[in-house]
Amino acid sequence: MVKLTDQIKESLTGTKTLFLATASRDGTPNVVPIGAFKLLDDETLLISDQYFLKTLANMKENPKVALSYWGEKGGYQIKGPVTLHTDDDVFKQNVAWMKEVRPNLTPKSAVVMKITDVYIVKGGPDAGKKIL
């Protein structure tokens, strides 16, 4: 695992939409925009699942995910494995959080991503470079 720098955290929390990529066991990628996410700590992201369909099926088959974003404060690609939670304290925490910030949404699972890699996505000679 890695610890996100303040600059990466600011770019992430200043972004409304992340694009979450998964892959099925046969290697077919899938990517969807997500809006319900927050950092639990410097190396852990919580994603609330209301509507995941193929994304959820893929994560059950293959826990490796990647996400990317590009907001007002720049963006990165972040990779790591996820765990899925539907009936434990993590899920309860997710439900409480969504009740507070998006009471119209009903979470069906909590996705916890342990961040293992961060890459530059800005165009230029450093594009694709692993920085964490």
Place this chain on the structure above:
Amino acid sequence: MVKLTDQIKESLTGTKTLFLATASRDGTPNVVPIGAFKLLDDETLLISDQYFLKTLANMKENPKVALSYWGEKGGYQIKGPVTLHTDDDVFKQNVAWMKEVRPNLTPKSAVVMKITDVYIVKGGPDAGKKIL
């Protein structure tokens, strides 16, 4: 292949950034923002590669890609296989196009995506539904 509807085409051409997901042979997803793209026709997207690193390596191993976007006119997920072009008429066309619209960029390959599937990504009961 499928033919994009006018509504999907408008949402796509009204978006500055697409997020392009690929997967390596071992199933590790990768996703990056891209800005240099255009429709060649209703079922074919051209993506100009200036800086692809892992994305390019993955496409050489596994031609299946997915892209997603969310702009002012909504968004979708689009899937299909790609072909890579570096020394043919398609590449020459890509170079000429970029010279016109982004003369500061130097394409190193042209990525041609044949669109085979389109999915709803908007949150709600239809999220994840295949529409084309």
